[in-house]
Amino acid sequence: MHIPDGYLGPKTCLALYTIMAGVWYLAFRKTRERLHTEQLPLCAFAAAFMFVVMMFNFPLPGGTTAHITGVTIVAIVLGPWAAIVSVSVTLFLQALLFGDGGITTFGANAFNMAFLMSVAGFYVYSAIERGDRKRVFVASFVAAYVGVVLSAFATAVELGIQPTLEVKDGRPLYAPYPLEITITALMVPHLFFVAPIEAIATALVITYLARTEPAIFTASVKPSTARLWIVLVLLSILSPVGLLASGSAWGEWGREEFLAMLGYIPDGMDYLGGIWNGFFSDYKVEGLGSAAGYVVSALVGSVFAVMSVYMIGRIWKR
Amino acid sequence: MEEVRLPRWLKERHRPLPSQPITPGFVDKNLARIQSFMEEVLSPEKEISYREGLLQKLSPGARTGGMIVLVVSGVVLSKLWALFILALVAMTMALLSGLNPLRIFTRRVLPPLLFTAIIFVPVLFSGFAPQERLLEVELWGYTLAVTHGGVELWKMLLSRVGVVVFLLALLMSVTPEQELFSGLKALPVPSVVVTLIYMSFKQLSLFLKLAEDINLARKSRTIRQDAIRDEGQWFATRVSYFLKRAFRQSREVSMAMVSRGFRGKIEPLPPPPQGVKDYMFLGFSFFVFFLALGV
Numbered sequence: 298m299h300i301p302d303g304y305l306g307p308k309t310c311l312a313l314y315t316i317m318a319g320v321w322y323l324a325f326r327k328t329r330e331r332l333h334t335e336q337l338p339l340c341a342f343a344a345a346f347m348f349v350v351m352m353f354n355f356p357l358p359g360g361t362t363a364h365i366t367g368v369t370i371v372a373i374v375l376g377p378w379a380a381i382v383s384v385s386v387t388l389f390l391q392a393l394l395f396g397d398g399g400i401t402t403f404g405a406n407a408f409n410m411a412f413l414m415s416v417a418g419f420y421v422y423s424a425i426e427r428g429d430r431k432r433v434f435v436a437s438f439v440a441a442y443v444g445v446v447l448s449a450f451a452t453a454v455e456l457g458i459q460p461t462l463e464v465k466d467g468r469p470l471y472a473p474y475p476l477e478i479t480i481t482a483l484m485v486p487h488l489f490f491v492a493p494i495e496a497i498a499t500a501l502v503i504t505y506l507a508r509t510e511p512a513i514f515t516a517s518v519k520p521s522t523a524r525l526w527i528v529l530v531l532l533s534i535l536s537p538v539g540l541l542a543s544g545s546a547w548g549e550w551g552r553e554e555f556l557a558m559l560g561y562i563p564d565g566m567d568y569l570g571g572i573w574n575g576f577f578s579d580y581k582v583e584g585l586g587s588a589a590g591y592v593v594s595a596l597v598g599s600v601f602a603v604m605s606v607y608m609i610g611r612i613w614k615r
Numbered sequence: 616m617e618e619v620r621l622p623r624w625l626k627e628r629h630r631p632l633p634s635q636p637i638t639p640g641f642v643d644k645n646l647a648r649i650q651s652f653m654e655e656v657l658s659p660e661k662e663i664s665y666r667e668g669l670l671q672k673l674s675p676g677a678r679t680g681g682m683i684v685l686v687v688s689g690v691v692l693s694k695l696w697a698l699f700i701l702a703l704v705a706m707t708m709a710l711l712s713g714l715n716p717l718r719i720f721t722r723r724v725l726p727p728l729l730f731t732a733i734i735f736v737p738v739l740f741s742g743f744a745p746q747e748r749l750l751e752v753e754l755w756g757y758t759l760a761v762t763h764g765g766v767e768l769w770k771m772l773l774s775r776v777g778v779v780v781f782l783l784a785l786l787m788s789v790t791p792e793q794e795l796f797s798g799l800k801a802l803p804v805p806s807v808v809v810t811l812i813y814m815s816f817k818q819l820s821l822f823l824k825l826a827e828d829i830n831l832a833r834k835s836r837t838i839r840q841d842a843i844r845d846e847g848q849w850f851a852t853r854v855s856y857f858l859k860r861a862f863r864q865s866r867e868v869s870m871a872m873v874s875r876g877f878r879g880k881i882e883p884l885p886p887p888p889q890g891v892k893d894y895m896f897l898g899f900s901f902f903v904f905f906l907a908l909g910v
């Protein structure tokens with residue numbers, strides 16, 4: 298997932314360097330506040346640890362092997378900010394010493410692996426584990442899986458937007474593959490091979506550490522549903538952004554669209570189509586505009602989903 | 616003469632071990648990776664960085680900064696002839712610094728270039744650059760057409776990657792690691808960051824030795840391959856041990872730093888003054904960069 302030099306255009310590189318400059322500043326400040334004089338040696342040793350762990354091969358059936366990154370391990374143990382600092386240092390050393398990843402694309406690689414993987418890994422782990430050591434294996438498995446997939450997705454998007462952003466005389470100037478190709482090419486191997494391997498290895502290591510040296514876990518986050526609610530409300534308010542996309546999602550065509558595509562409506566669809574339109578058909582609410590209807594639909598849907606999970610959880614506990 | 620009594624266990628007959636060959640497993644791959652890295656980083660070719668060549672005579676800051684500006688120029692360029700000229704400039708700098716450009720190309724540039732060439736093969740075909748067809752290939756009933764535009768695009772993408780990787784390899788060949796870090800200090804990189812990178816680098820060789828010892832210990836006790844589950848457990852325990860060791864050592868280093876007066880603030884030494892040669896090289900790099908913007 299290390300993007301080499303020459304694959305991303307100057308606009309993308311500059312934008313991601315700018316974002317990471319802010320992230321790095323914040324990460325350094327937060328780690329200095331928490332670790333004080335220990336900041337430098339701890340982050341340096343964690344970076345060296347990750348560098349060496351990437352050389353450890355994980356045994357797989359059939360005699361094959363794979364190597365892990367160790368990013369989620371460090372994020373869970375040290376916290377996301379220290380992990381961002383350490384992973385960035387590791388990536389820089391890899392770019393310089395190994396040529397693994399470029400210098401102009403260092404901002405992009407740091408965004409994908411140092412920022413996204415660390416933050417996603419830590420917060421997913423904290424949300425699932427919630428102080429219950431019995432859930433350590435599952436929490437670290439899911440955290441590492443989500444981190445790797447998110448990072449791979451970000452890489453795919455960065456490569457896939459190049460033909461749109463950097464074009465001259467109709468010719469792409471950098472990575473030439475559009476989003477449809479980059480997302481498929483990167484997500485399929487990461488979803489089915491890379492992420493499960495990283496997840497299993499991370500879960501094994503974290504479980505062993507939790508059993509033998511629980512004091513090593515220096516970072517924690519107080520379980521709080523307030524943040525989740527804030528995120529849910531924000532996402533609901535942002536839901537009308539989807540209206541900017543034109544056309545219909547693949548496979549969600551209506552009768553008129555079928556008629557236009559095929560010249561006829563299949564009998565089964567003609568008979569069954571429109572039997573049930575839901576309470577908020579097409580996410581519209583009578584009397585409200587399409588954007589407002591989207592927001593209300595998202596809020597109502599989220600409340601129903603949370604209430605259903607809560608009720609199921611209460612029944613399960615009994 | 617005293618009778619020699621053999622211990623009972625020596626008289627016991629053991630079944631011979633099954634004569635199954637031990638195929639290289641993940642431990643051997645670990646050792647191979649570690650050894651290959653140590654050869655790369657501690658390569659004897661580092662003596663080149665101490666020769667009296669064009670780039671070696673520059674101050675670390677000017678050399679690092681100037682080469683990074685040239686790398687950025689290479690990324691910005693989108694014309695094949697401009698990339699070719701930049702490649703010639705890079706090769707001339709290598710020759711004037713006492714390096715063999717072909718050696719740099721085969722050792723450092725060729726592997727990523729081959730990788731890029733394979734990744735970008737679909738670009739040759741009409742799906743990406745539907746222009747004048749040069750060659751048509753029939754494959755499983757489908758006709759694939761190699762176009763002139765596709766070939767030009769492929770050459771441009773490869774040339775850019777090749778030139779940029781060559782420039783970075785040149786920088787690493789003429790710069791000892793010590794000067795690389797002092798070069799970073801001369802750039803607008805915060806001194807705490809440079810110190811952090813330097814500390815990580817210094818720990819690498821120690822950690823690599825430890826990793827090598829861990830794997831050698833495992834290998835020396837291996838008479839046949841273990842079950843996947845046991846090998847996975849070994850992996851998890853060793854990585855955990857590594858992490859615990861790293862944290863323990865970091866605490867010791869932190870205490871040693873504090874006992875010597877460190878209070879969290881880095882006081883960097885002023886970078887060495889830049890000479891006329893350094894300003895000329897920086898000026899030349901920026902000149903190339905502004906030219907690249909206009910091309």
